Amino acid sequence: MLIEVGHFALILALVISVILMVVPSIGLYQNKTSLSQLAKPLVWAQGFWITVAFFVLMSAFLTNDFSVKYVAENSNTQLPILYKASAVWGSHEGSLLLWVFVLSLWTVAVSIFSKRIPSNLINQTLIVLGAISFGFLLFLLFTSNPFERLMIPPVEGRELNPLLQDFGLAVHPPMLYMGYVGLAVPFAFVLSALIRGQLDSTWIRWTRPWTLISWSFLTIGITLGSWWAYYELGWGGWWFWDPVENASFMPWLVATALIHSLSVSEKRGAFKQWTVLLAIGGFSLSLLGTFLVRSGVLTSVHAFATDPTRGLFILIFLFVVIGGSLVLYTWRSSLLQQSNPFSMLSRETGLLINNILLVTAMLSVLLGTLYPLILDSLNLGKISVGAPYFNAVFVPIMIPGVIALAVFPYVRWKKDSVSRVFNLLKFDWICVVLLTLLSWIFITKNIFVIVAIGLFIWVVNHVMVLFLKRLKAKSKVTMAFLGMVIAHLGIAVFVLGATVTTQLGIEKDIKMTIGETQTIAGYDFVFNGVSPHAKDNYSGFIGDISVFKNNKKVTQLNPEKRLYQTGMPMTEASIDPSIARDLYVALGESLEGGAWSVRIYYKPLVRWIWLGGLMIALGALLAAVDRRYLVRVKS
């Protein structure tokens, strides 16, 4: 009966979302406060029932209730308990339930932390969020019901995809969804402002902290995904430019533009039209990502036809959301005309450049992602757009962005002069050039690495000097400023880590016999052999490799080759991590005479990639709790 409680809870949540769209709207339209104020309790009740549904499904996994089709297809009695819990979102139906659950968390959070926001704005925002959750609940219940039952339950369930039997599944999707779905909040604020025709300072002020928080989660989610792919796939890569990754990266780029555009709109009343479009664009790309991943169109365009209902539903929803928003935007565009002027050299211009570069980068990624799908669907052949395209297009677009992010915080709002900025920064620039030259002479001759070092020094120098100047002037260091400093330093750390590991990393794919030694980057890898190894949900082999440097033992690595019930072989890499480098070993195939193929990687500064990502996310979180957003306005 518990399953039916979860099922009915989800249905109640759907009906409550209908009431949320209707009753408070009547209240707002007819000025009946008691009805418009019902938006919050409706949101709480909806959130409560979705939470009940989510945990009922989780309990079905934990208790091996194979009468639920979704559980039977994605779990079995031998699956470790952590993976049973995370298997809830391991496949289509559950991951959509997670999406709806996360959306309800965001909606409840908006309703609770809204004491400083005008009642009518917050109620309208909750109505828009209710409409979004209505669309997803409808999709969930009628095309992807996770509570569908089997009349004759099987004795044992099937297996969760072995790739997903990992701690990464427990943390990466929830974080990514927090970011993805979180972009619904700025979208809802913007749509509320458009519906009410009240495009004032308030919606801009309150859109920014929510955007920062969701952007922060999206950054953490993408960073965790990169880290997961790195250790789980056994190839030592940290970003593959595959369409699923791109689907999460595109909203990130637009949301990055949005938080910068919002800062101009908030502080100087400019870019309002652009800010509205970015908020709509960010959430629309989130939905597009869901469509690409969930319709099956990425596996193959033809796979779309195997489940036309799902793909068609998301496509219609996408059309309604984007089309409806743009119609509203056009209707209200006259209210967005007013914009305060600024000169060619001003901080506004810098932030405009930032926006143009980020949106151009997003478009280049979108083109690379959709182009093969369009060709395939038109039967014009199959092509694959991979890293060479993305690196060639994306990197040159972003380099000017990194250069600009260091300089423009020094430029004044509205109007500045080149001579003032030059006089202010000339010694810093000389210092950057000298340090880069020293790196050329003493560290490396690799031009890409030199550029990365130059950019790293450029950003760190400018950001730290700005920070120290603030401290020296004994003026208050706001959380927003501190957040900006940390996030921009995070960009520098990421750029250096990504370039150094890509350019100076070493990879060896070799055959090793017992007792054989391979030397990579000064480390001696001694292969001691392989032994059988088994656990509840898999069996396989575990390798034993000792690593020495200057005849001193550094670490012991134990890569695994696993065979799961489905017969799918999996490689579990063994990694010795450190801030300066990773030593990474993956076991390949068994060869003749007790030999094994082994992949050994030396990855300098690879941890800096994720450290940079986490710094960026931390910076955004700090900026989101700036004093401006916490001071209570007395009614």
Place this chain on the structure above:
Amino acid sequence: MIISWQLLIMLIFSCLFFAWFLYRPVKSGLSDDESNIAINKQRQEELAFDINQGLIDDEQFQVAESEIINTLANELKDKSSHSIEIKPMNWSIAIFILLSALSIAIYFQLSPKFLPSNQVLSEPMSMSESIEKLQTFLEENPDDFQALKMMGLAQIGIGNVDDSIETFERAYQINSSDIDLLLQYASAIAAKQEGQFDGKSKELIEEAFNLDPQSEQVLYFSGIVAAHEGDLKGAIELWEKALYLMPPDHPDRNIIEEALDTVMNLQVK
């Protein structure tokens, strides 16, 4: 459909919760004007901070300040109007009716026709127990398509092929466009014909293929029919297409890959 007391409690609890807030609404917070005044005041303070820091000069300060004042002047609406009172009882009843009617109607549409017993959850039901349960259900609901389909499957499970063919035929008379039924029915007939997919069995698979030529299952079975007829090339094409459409982690991939290997080996010989 089973509406148990738990579901009724959920419904009543929700309605009471909303009724409570209709009688005692959440206090309304700020107005738009109050919020805009506060925000623009804060912006003025930030402007003062900027000039103190030397981030802007006097002229820029004056321009920016007048911009803030103009913005605020444009934003103030003075739309003060009294809230209209409502009758909470009427709205509570309306919400109760809407919530009950819609949720029960949707649940009626989506819920299973009967639930697996609690026994199933602790220890799996035997096939004969399942058949007994289905038979009892079918006595009361002789035209339930899903139950008939499940019954046919269960009968095959215990090797009762003749009965399963009869049951599948009953289901077929109710709904002849269910792909899953067509394939199961065809398999049952083939089982009776010692694995031969010809005659009625072949016709059923062809019907399924006409209904959905992109279904992996249909492609797999169509491949079997082709292979039985000696059309190895056709079988390979169909199975390759099925594999192409299947996600890489699909549990049935191995079966099709094995079938494909076998046919390819035959072709080589």
